[in-house]
Amino acid sequence: MNSMKKITFSKRFPDMPIIGSSFAGSLDHVIPLSYGFPAPESFPLDTMVTATERAMKTQGSGAMSYTGGSGISNIVNWILKRSELREVYANKDQIIVTSGSMQAIDLVARTLTDPGDEIWIEAPCFFGAIRTFNLAQVNLRSFPIDENGIIVEHVERALIEATTLQQKPLPKILYIMPNYHNPGGVNLSVDRRKKLADLAYEYNFIILEDDAYVELSFDGTYLPSIHSFGPDRVIYLSTFSKVIAPGIRLGWAIGLSEIISKMRILKTDGLTSVYVQEVAYNVLEQLDIASHINNLSTMYKTRKEAMVAAIKEHFGDEVSFVSPEGGFFLWVTFPQGVNTSAFVDDAMTAGVSYLDGRHFFLEEEGYNTMRLCFTYCNEEKIKEAIKRLAEIYYQHLRSLPMEEAN
Template sequence: MGNLAYPSRFSNHLPPPSIGGTKSAEPEHVHLSYGFPASDLLPIRELNEAANAALQVARVDLLHYSGAQGPVRVKSWVLNRVRKFGLLAEGGNFLPVFGAIQGIDLTARILINPGDEVWVEAPTFFNALQSFRAAGAQICSFPVDEEGLQVNRVEEALQKASAEGRKLPKFIYIMPTFQNPTGSTLPIGRRRQLAQLAKDYDVYILEDDAYAELSFNGTTLPAVYSFAPERVIYVSTFSKTLGPGLRLGWVIAPEEIIQYMATLSLGSQLNPFTQEIVGELLEHYDFDRQVERLSDRYRSRRDTMIRALHEELGSEIQVSVPDGGFFIWVTFGEHVDVNAVAPLAHRRGVSFVSGNAFFNDGKGARYLRLCFSHCSEEQIRKGLRSLAEAYYSIYSG
């Protein structure tokens, strides 16, 4: 199992402060960098009512180590909900965690020893890269196209490593649905292929499905887990639907993996107070309607952002058009370095995330990620005007 130490030599790989979760004190600033949900659609009133009900029913039990019935209710609800993505799992396959990122980090800690390989998409989620580096992994990247991870490239690499007698990766980390940062979605054929490779070569898949609920066209694809449950560690979260401040996600994995993760949690129940409230909420809340509201809003904001990008930057860029999630991935010409644009854009009142953060080798200077979920449509248009002004102040077109 993996090394639990977090060596200080990895600190130079931390993502820059501009892409963290701390809000700026500048009220007029347009934060197209924040991967936040729409604040006005978070269920404040319903959570307040659920909290009052939980306190009335569970009383002091929800303040004890194991809580009352909340953790059981959350587990039951999630295991039923994920059936829509093809996951047929039992209670022993489930572990609540502090958001999807803890599930990612626990996977790294139990599977990686220093020097082990982890294979990832390029680009990929920067916090996952940070976790893998901290565990001492050697990271190998595989390109993403408009349909997600190029699984054929992964297959070729597995074949070559096996033929040469080299160690195979401990796991392959993917975001198959509305990927962060590109917004791409892995089609069902590639999902099946990747699952079969995991079985054939006896490697794990770490499937991060944080955005799967947020489909703009109502399409739901089966998770990679559904094709190889014995080789997939599946993580997801309530952060994108009920609110990231709840810090409540889950891992669904083979029972042995769950047991190792639970051991690292020292046997303590994850935040029973929060689970009591969420468990109470889920029993009475129209979660499907919440997902519909979010998806309708984000579809509209995505369309506004796409139009504004074409109006402001036109032929200077190529733009992804995601079918769900939070993000749009923008590609500039090979001569462009968005890191030079970023400070000028910030002075004009808009922030974004430069592409370098999403590549293990630090490349990606011609790319940037924009988030459309958090800002209003007016803010999106304003922010992209400012971004274009900053860009054209360096690159005249």
């Protein structure tokens, strides 16, 4: 028998670390604060059952067929109407329904960039976006965020330097998560939103506005979208994953029709499932969406408050964080010199998982940070998880040589 020759893989694979805590689901004793998931009990299961039956009865074989264009008309119309609440105004030529918002990120990157082009991102940044951009073989450059989102002055300075000093090329895309940032939990201020839109016009780049968490405001207030300040320079993304269920895999992109038409051509799955779109539309028709989102926000606010209280009780002034006003995540910063990657495995052994912050950065930074999700687990589990996390952290500190612990 011939010996098996080594298989060679594409050079496109991004150099991404394995996130150990992503395996927490296989360990029954682990309370998974690493998951970026909605609460399973929030899924409108009864409504989805009746919506599925209704879709099949009303649409029949049509729900199981191919369709062209950007999405079925009912779901497209619903999204366009809903988007107006975020001051995003568009017509049917300016929208494409995708298999989750991650597909939309991929389509935008492949539509607007070639290998070697520049995409600018936030630091920290959603690691799924980093992975997708790496697959597009672009050059990434990151800019820090603070409690008001990306620091626009740093972006403007880089744009000026790229133009006048020609030190680095201008970006094709600036990727921004303006509301309830993943992982930072912060909101981009209105002044910064407007300034970014102005810069996009001045320096001719596209802002990719990823608004996955926009509906989950704890006080029911919403900031204007970046798209509202620069509709010709912004592609607006959102998703049903956070308010209905992630398993339906439905997202969308809204932008200039000339961009959207090119994205349709690159959509390698042919079309987003007609069946899923029909079911989702019937869910939206039957569900009191305002009441449903209010219930979600109330539940998640309670869980966030439980997490904040537990962190204050068990960590005191040892850590810092911004208490988010919505979304899924709380971003915790430990003292300089702490490496949260060093005790992630010990934490899972003790029964709690988190995402160590290094995964959200391009450079060698973020080692003293972690992302905690407060939506997936109930308050009692959250309190116990934070207690376990604190025990492991202080145990880790005691195990370090004196000079490192200090």
